[in-house]
Amino acid sequence: MRTAAKAAAALLVGAAAALTLTAPASASPSCQLCVVIEDAARSEYRSSSGVIYDLGYMRFEVTSGLYASSPITIPYTVEFTSTASTADVSLSSYSGTATIQEDTYRTYITVPIVQDTLSENNEYFYVKLGDPSGNFYAEDAVGVGTILDDDPAKVSVINARAVGEYNSALKFNVRLSRPLTTSVTVWYTTQNGSADGTDYYPESGVLTFAAGETSKVVDVAIKDDDVYHEADESVYLKLTSVSGAPVADSLGYGLIEDNDFIG
Numbered sequence: 001m002r003t004a005a006k007a008a009a010a011l012l013v014g015a016a017a018a019l020t021l022t023a024p025a026s027a028s029p030s031c032q033l034c035v036v037i038e039d040a041a042r043s044e045y046r047s048s049s050g051v052i053y054d055l056g057y058m059r060f061e062v063t064s065g066l067y068a069s070s071p072i073t074i075p076y077t078v079e080f081t082s083t084a085s086t087a088d089v090s091l092s093s094y095s096g097t098a099t100i101q102e103d104t105y106r107t108y109i110t111v112p113i114v115q116d117t118l119s120e121n122n123e124y125f126y127v128k129l130g131d132p133s134g135n136f137y138a139e140d141a142v143g144v145g146t147i148l149d150d151d152p153a154k155v156s157v158i159n160a161r162a163v164g165e166y167n168s169a170l171k172f173n174v175r176l177s178r179p180l181t182t183s184v185t186v187w188y189t190t191q192n193g194s195a196d197g198t199d200y201y202p203e204s205g206v207l208t209f210a211a212g213e214t215s216k217v218v219d220v221a222i223k224d225d226d227v228y229h230e231a232d233e234s235v236y237l238k239l240t241s242v243s244g245a246p247v248a249d250s251l252g253y254g255l256i257e258d259n260d261f262i263g
Helices: 002-019
Strands: 034-037 040-043 057-064 072-080 095-100 106-112 123-129 137-140 142-148 155-158 169-176 184-192 204-209 215-221 233-243 247-249 251-257
Touching (some): 057 142, 072 106, 106 123, 155 184, 155 251, 169 251, 184 215, 204 215
Parallel strands (some): 155 247
Antiparallel strands (some): 057 106, 072 123, 155 169
């Protein structure tokens, strides 16, 4: 049995020597006959540059532990998680073959990424390697592709249109710059300017933007007083905290115009 095992090992080493040369010093695999695929990440952004990896392509590096003395072919498939789909990549086929050419130890699998304008969470998909040719095997057969969202939605509060004391309320519009696929929660409160609690009814509360919603209105009710010839008065709506999106503008301005004149 020991003699048979030695003979089998000798045949494997001889076959490997016929197919491969020496191990490259900079190769990723720690084993000589294995092939690995690295994870990859990039944003949806595409520039006008002529560089391949800046035109929406995500590149997965595939390396072998030895230089190949003849081409090593590696089949692969592109598969999706629940966060990504075929709409996020631009492929005519979701399977293919990568080839490590003779006297090299590296190749790349490129996946074109679709650019959209939707604010969303990062998305993930897989490139999975099949069995390489020759005596090589896939040691790390799954590369994780991360599509980094580059369309962040931001929350702002818009200045209210000036109203007279005879009007019912200042209306502050709280907006998301883009629709989201997840909810956003906004906490707010009124803040005195030159106006105070004798001029309006203080407000505080919570707004929840459901997925797809981009606008909410906060009404700040006005008190109609009988003070003659007073100056116009200001009040603010302040966003005190936001969960689920960054803030672009947290303070909205409202003006109460005096309407009490002596005839």
